[in-house]
Amino acid sequence: MNTALPHGAERVKARHSKDLLGTGPTLDQLVPALSLIGERLSRTLSAGLAAMLGDDAPVVRVGMPMDGTLASIQADIEGLASHTLMTVGPEGRPMLATFEAAPVFRLVDRTFGGRGDVPDPLPDAFPLSAELLIARIEQTVAEALSAAFGGDAEHVVRALRRDTSLRHLAPFERGEDLLQLSLEVEEDGFDPWSLSLAFPQATLAGIITVPRHPRKARANAAAPDPAAEPFASMPLPVKAVLVDMTIGFSRLSSLKPGDVLPVAVARSVPLKVGERTIATGTIGELDDCVAVQVSNAF
Template identity: 80%
Template sequence: MKARHCKELLGTGPSIGELVPALSLIGERLARALASGLARLSGGDAPVVRVGMPLDGTLGSIQSELEGLASHTLLAVGAESRPMLAVFEAAPVFRLVDRAFGGRGDVPDPLPDTFPLSAELLIARIEGTVADALSIAFGGEAKHTVRTVRRETSLRQLAPFDRNEELLLLSLEVEETGCEPWSMLLAFPQTTLSALVTVPRHPRKARMMQAAPDPASEPFASMPLQVKAVLVDMTMGFSRLSSLKPGDILPVAVARSVPLKVGDRTVANGTIGELDDRVAVQVSHAF
């Protein structure tokens, strides 16, 4: 008979906020693996793949940001088939198809209501490349292998998970020489990420065991360090950037977990709040 354990003994799984640092690290590995995979796919030089900050959302919030046709792919991780989602908007797909046939990357105007066979075949190849890169980013072990399950142009028909389930969203932008950047969106349910990553539950105790200098002692204590709180990290096409003018409004989504950086290194994560009528950051995790 298998042992059963109550939630009170096992404790609850990591929260969305606790999963953000882990997904950031996965995103960095994913960007490197995806660049290599896309180079093999195109037969050219490796593109530059940039990964944005993880944002929280739901299927409803994803749907509200889409305009027109898009391809939605359900992916499954491991033998337990833990779900995740990849979203490819129509315009980047048509640009890639046009370039594949020797064009300049033009997009039909207006966009069609469905993808032609040429676009479907290209999406299938990109899906395979993304799945392989995710498998590497998750550790490269057989139990973390990612595979494609099915594809739909309607999120409602695909129904990868509950519409209101909490998700972490990761945006990736691909830049190739002489071409307009294109992007994709990955969505991870909290339950999927919780099963794939290990979140340290006692970071303070772990730090005490390290034989490191005391930062509160001289000469370290008085060293001035510039700390940046990155509220928004967004990507924008060059054509959009060059057309900006006073009065334009740029919609942005502030992440639930805001990284605090010293130089290029993230030293902590926190949440935005208010203290004495001033914007403040409450530190939730420190590394």
């Protein structure tokens, strides 16, 4: 039944409870979710690089997610690098892929039959051969990310544009909160090479689904009790990853006593069993020892 409003009265818009609507994923939820995406990406990117390089599938290792900003990315880069603005899904949610010069020139040299030598000193710009190779890597990374995100039309990743200057590329605001993934590629007989990905937290919040309410266990399903045998006495090595960093090969080869390497400890430290993240926490102190206080377990 429709009820007419008095003449001149305005209809009040419905207000929805925040408790019913829920809020976006928190940082503690985004970090483990991105870790799981990184695990899938290591497999899909390995297969894609094997097809691109025409060789056996390399080992792709993905570091722990680290928080940062565009300014911190720029501070970590020495010399020439190529930055690619990518978008996710039809909404065009932005993300950033960064390829430093040394790995690119190493791959270019291999493409022309070399052993992966890097010019010294590095040039001030990428030649056409390097630009063409970067475009192939961009496409391979975009396809691997699309598959890691779910492989459907809502998660297709596309390379939009690239520049050697982050300031000119301007993929997002310099102070925007980001989560970064470093990827290292290892191939038999060659030096490892790396690339990095950066996601605004708003991008991840738009493509990662976090359950609003925990699922209820079925009444007839009896979950195994980890405190009962034979599970209770099984030893499982657990590691807390405080720092996971990528250093350019040229800088690594020039390290000497007294050098200082700035590191950033993530606000959310992952606890891992093997390669799977089981919990996250924050660093603190207990009885004069470094400790991790668990803030999220899954």
